[in-house]
Amino acid sequence: MNFSLLVTIRSSCSTAIAKSGSKMDRKVMKSRRCTLERAEKFISSDYFTDVNLRGRLYGDKTSLSSIHHVAVTDRVSFKDAMRQMKSEGKPTNTGTAYGPIWATHWFKLTFDIPSDWIGKEVHLVWNSGCEAMVWSDIGEPLMGLNKSYDRKDYYIITRNYDGKQTCQTLYIEMACNGMFGAGSGLITPPDVNKTYTLSTAEIRVFNRKAYELLMDVETLYDMAKHLPETDQRSYQALYTVNQMINSIHVSDETTYDAARNIAKKFLTEKNGDSQHTIHAMGHCHIDSAWLWPYDETKRKCARSWASTLQLMEDYEDFTFVCSQAQQFDWVKTNYPGLYSRLKEQVKRGRFIPVGGTWVEMDGNLPSGEAFIRQFLYGQKFFKEEFGIQCKEFWLPDTFGYSAQLPQVMQAAGIQRFLTQKLSWSLINKFPHNTFHWQGIDGTSCLAHFPPADNYSAELQVQELLKTSTNQKDKGRVNHGIMLFGHGDGGGGPKEDMLERYERLKNCDGIPKVCMSNPSQFFEIIENESSANLCTWVGELYLELHQGTFTTQAMIKKMNRKLEFLLQHVELFQSVGCMQGVIDKYPSDVLDRLWKQLLLNQFHDVLPGSCTNQVVVDALALYEDIEITGNSLLQKAVEALVQPAKSFVVCNTNSWKRSEVVTLKTSTGEDQPGGGKRQKSSLKTARDNEGNTLAYVEVPSLGISPLTSPDEIPERVTIENTSDGHILLQNGIIAATIDMNGRVHSMKCIRSDREAVRTSAETNHYGNQFVMFDDIPLFWDAWDVMDYHLETRKPIVSSTSCVILDQCDLRCSIIVKLNISSTSCIEQIISLDMGCPYLKFSTKVDWNENHKFLKVEFPMNVRAVNATYEIQFGHLQRPTHRNTSWDSARYEVVGHKWADLSEYGWGVALLNDCKYGHSCHENVLSLSLLRSPKSPDPDADMGQHEFTYALFPHEGTFQDAGVIQGAYDLNKPLMSYHGNIDQPISFFEVDNPAVIIETVKKGESTNSMVLRIYEAFGGQAKANVKTSLPMNRFVRCNIMEEFNQADVVTIQDGCIQVSLKPFEFQSIMVYLD
């Protein structure tokens, strides 16, 4: 650094020193390390605070005049808290501990600002070791506080005290939880003994000049430290900061300006035109529930957003992006004042709603229809509230991204996508930051991963440098996003971050930084770089957190079940409305139920990475959906049929089904009958519980009286074989099962082909239960590591195996197995008349610690890829470990089925509520239960029920009906009391590759919406027929917006559709 400059500047403030300095040679050989540490100590909050700059931030201070406290029950409104404060408030003071965890305490603070503080900036400093909100005396939320993790512990009462209002009042709402809930470690379960002590409550004079100087020193120190040693600029920063420290007398504020001038000269030396540009956006990733319940999230949003709005007053460039319509809705309901302030900033383009979804959902597990509803409800909310539709999908923090997402996004009017989670992959580094992402149907979107690998940056020098150096598409793009702000109750962006921005926005040596927004960033990429970008095809697989496909089995089971239940309600309610037998479609109730389901799909709830308290809340929401949904369904079916004691059967799949149905006997009497023509020929039997079974035919998406199909398949038989096994046969398949319930042979009878390849030596049989040790490195509920595969232990301890059903329609055995001294399995293996698969209805009493239960099927198939169902389609993954990328996919997600096929032959494994799969060589496994202990020590302990099925097939799985079989397993025929003159199909389609997934009422018009998709992975044409009086059909997007011209062709009363592989379409259908 230029020594003469130092002399010049210092001469302006201290002539005597300058004169003597000019005569002395004070240059020393400088050690980089010592000089850096000198600067570090000068702003340290741990060392030398009595003589360093940090120690000068606060000057005079005084205690509050009074603190009154009241403990309230639950999270109450300001009004209720004031009422209680008035009647029960008592004086308290610092040093008092408050609890228990999750409790709420309110405080009334009164203070007198001393008259000699006129002209000073005055702060309230509050540290209760937990989250808190400052409220004004008229009940406006002002700012969130939380001292831990270096977050904000002060509220600015005035920046320039005018001496007028000496006595003031503020309120504090204290929440007995920290940023990460109430555990003692990051992901440990809540600690019930924890309390929070009020250690600081006072008003202080803040020295803004010292603060600004401190930010200068910090910036230069960071540049000196983090720019490479080979970089001249690093040394320039080092010598500049050293020079500044030489010039500062911390106790003499008159020396501050000169030091700031030294910094200013350095910081305003500009970048070149070609420098990388960083688009900074304020951000506050708040998990809708995780280590805290939904109700606390509502307050976390309010605390963080109040702080953000406050900061917007002080920094006029500052922009903030915010996702999750659900969180906006919470704030709208609970904090109307805050919400209207927020709305003002939305109008100004500073508080920017992003993402377009109801919550930031899990990216793997929701169904295709649920994905669509996330966008439908999200976009609808943003449009109604703010008049905008999001143009980017925002999902920075979920555990892998389905290859169906690009198409769903596009159907919601979105072609841009932001995440960063793939930077967490343990094994392989994802090769791009900015690229085209192409889904299974060929739809592409523009994807960006902020290169700082972080969605809670602090605009620090090292993060800005990383954004440039870590950018993997250098040369193709010269722009990147940086999201800054503390999430999860950390209050969002902080003043420090915005001060750094001011200093670094155009400073030679650091990438250029601009305060930006997603549109601005993506438009630049689209215009300048799009043609040069690489394309990634297929799913974005996260090589971490694969345990989340299995953890918290009950949540996953309810999710699957209720996704279908709501679709069933929509089908029959909308048909009833169109037929005029139902007065009013229950839109409001269905909206509520869908939103509850979508909320539980949040990326720490459905994946199972939440605390027990969250699980309890989620299950309560599910219970409401189930009870209300079933009642709506029953009402709808009853409206569509005549009352009778006989039965009708409902089919919610879009193909005709002939299968065994169990008739309900809730009234104690079951009376098969009602169908006129086939009543006498109806094939019935009783199951082992005394229920009536009937082999019936029901048309596509329809209702039928008990009707027998024209052709009755062979009856089912069961027999003991000479070698002590049991043989089940139904003319389609024949299965040989041993006393442990293991499948020794499974044959397609027609071709006499064997589906299972057994090995006694390694205990490889069909339906072999296996246990693994399951101890991850850290993220307990989240992670299953590859080394668990080296701990395989087959379960072979059957306690009993007996025949249960033995009738023409169904044969079954029941097997009991001990897993360990604390856990056991009871399984019914059954075969139905006419059914192409063997069903395994399983109950597990599960009480384990860090064990993983799977079931294996070694298939007699040679295939290098296995196929797994995803949303509206399927994809393939390797069965080998050729490369590190293949090997890292040792646990993968699949929905209702997975299949292993060679030419002309294959075997599929269906399931009714599982998602975790693995396939190595010929062994296809289904992941059943885990037993992690953090953050929920009770995760998955207790009783479970689930069903899977083995489906061997000739030809391709598509032609063999595997996809339909998996739907049938998940959506059993439903029987209700009632009668209907003849079978009726509301909608049918003539091509098995085309599935009608959804039939619902239009959101805003008197119409119905059909969602159809191509399920086989090829181009398909189909005719869709309806028995309803409808004649006008228009294609629409998933928000049900349409172009009148996009009319669907009708011929011979059928809607003609043409679909690309895995394409889904939405069609709006109007009444005559």
Ligand SMILES: [Zn+2]
């Ligand atoms: Zn998150």
